[in-house]
Amino acid sequence: MFIQRMLNQTGAPALERLLSFTEARQGLIADDIANVDSQNYRQKDLSVERFQQMLRQRVDAAHNPAHNPSTGSSPAGADDFSDIDAELEYPTRGILFHDGNNRSMEQLMSDQAKNALMHQVAVELLRKQYQSMQAALQDKVG
Amino acid sequence: MFDSLDISASALQAQRTRLDTIATNIANMNTTQGLDGNPYRRRYAVFAQGQEGDSSRPGVHVSKIEKDQGAFRVVDRDGKKVLYPNIDLSQEFVDALECSRAYEANVTTMEVTKAMINASLRLVA
Numbered sequence: 001m002f003i004q005r006m007l008n009q010t011g012a013p014a015l016e017r018l019l020s021f022t023e024a025r026q027g028l029i030a031d032d033i034a035n036v037d038s039q040n041y042r043q044k045d046l047s048v049e050r051f052q053q054m055l056r057q058r059v060d061a062a063h064n065p066a067h068n069p070s071t072g073s074s075p076a077g078a079d080d081f082s083d084i085d086a087e088l089e090y091p092t093r094g095i096l097f098h099d100g101n102n103r104s105m106e107q108l109m110s111d112q113a114k115n116a117l118m119h120q121v122a123v124e125l126l127r128k129q130y131q132s133m134q135a136a137l138q139d140k141v142g
Numbered sequence: 143m144f145d146s147l148d149i150s151a152s153a154l155q156a157q158r159t160r161l162d163t164i165a166t167n168i169a170n171m172n173t174t175q176g177l178d179g180n181p182y183r184r185r186y187a188v189f190a191q192g193q194e195g196d197s198s199r200p201g202v203h204v205s206k207i208e209k210d211q212g213a214f215r216v217v218d219r220d221g222k223k224v225l226y227p228n229i230d231l232s233q234e235f236v237d238a239l240e241c242s243r244a245y246e247a248n249v250t251t252m253e254v255t256k257a258m259i260n261a262s263l264r265l266v267a
Binding site: 026027034037038112119126127 | 143145146150156157160189190191202240247250254255257258261262264265
């Protein structure tokens with residue numbers, strides 16, 4: 001319980017959600033790249049803007065008890081990010097080719113690089129948090 | 143995350159099959175007598191979504207190898223008209239290049255996925 005509370009007070013739940021999001025998105029980008037020569041294939045993606053917006057709202061709610069004036073505390077479930085889910089979208093950008101595929105290899109590779117960097121940032125931040133927590137626990141024991 | 147590797151692997155396999163088809167076309171570009179007695183017909187791989195044997199799983203596979211129904215080339219040999227395969231070498235080379243680039247893109251995707259998995263694993267190490 002104590003550990004859970006300590007974890008929730010940091011940005012760990014939001015970062016864990018971000019990790020899940022980037023991993024799910026990598027799967028879709030891999031599928032888009034794999035199907036670059038498939039007829040009538042429509043590109044799929046997860047909405048980064050929508051996900052970040054939902055995450056921002058939840059982080060604001062968790063850190064600002066004024067959001068729930070009746071109780072003066074954080075709204076129920078504000079620390080829990082597990083219900084934040086990414087929305088599947090079908091980007092219409094790019095040219096629709098004669099084979100019915102709206103591929104854009106440049107866009108896909110760029111999305112992939114950005115997604116991988118976002119994943120790396122989340123991993124590094126999460127690792128730093130775990131290290132700080134570990135250092136604090138070791139001091140306590142020592 | 144491991145699904146992403148399966149997806150890229152299916153694409154590598156599909157692109158290799160496509161390149162094999164192109165290689166067969168180039169090898170047979172002067173075959174005037176095929177198994178049916180007619181000149182060799184150009185073949186091309188048709189890709190479809192989903193893994194081979196289970197289209198509901200994400201990925202790609204070669205659904206069929208189609209024969210190009212285009213007209214044969216007619217070459218004059220000592221006043222005699224000879225039918226040659228309907229293969230255009232330039233088109234085959236461009237297809238092979240495209241295939242090779244798509245293969246590279248999928249290898250890159252595999253590398254990125256592997257790096258992401260390694261980063262996630264470092265969290266527990």
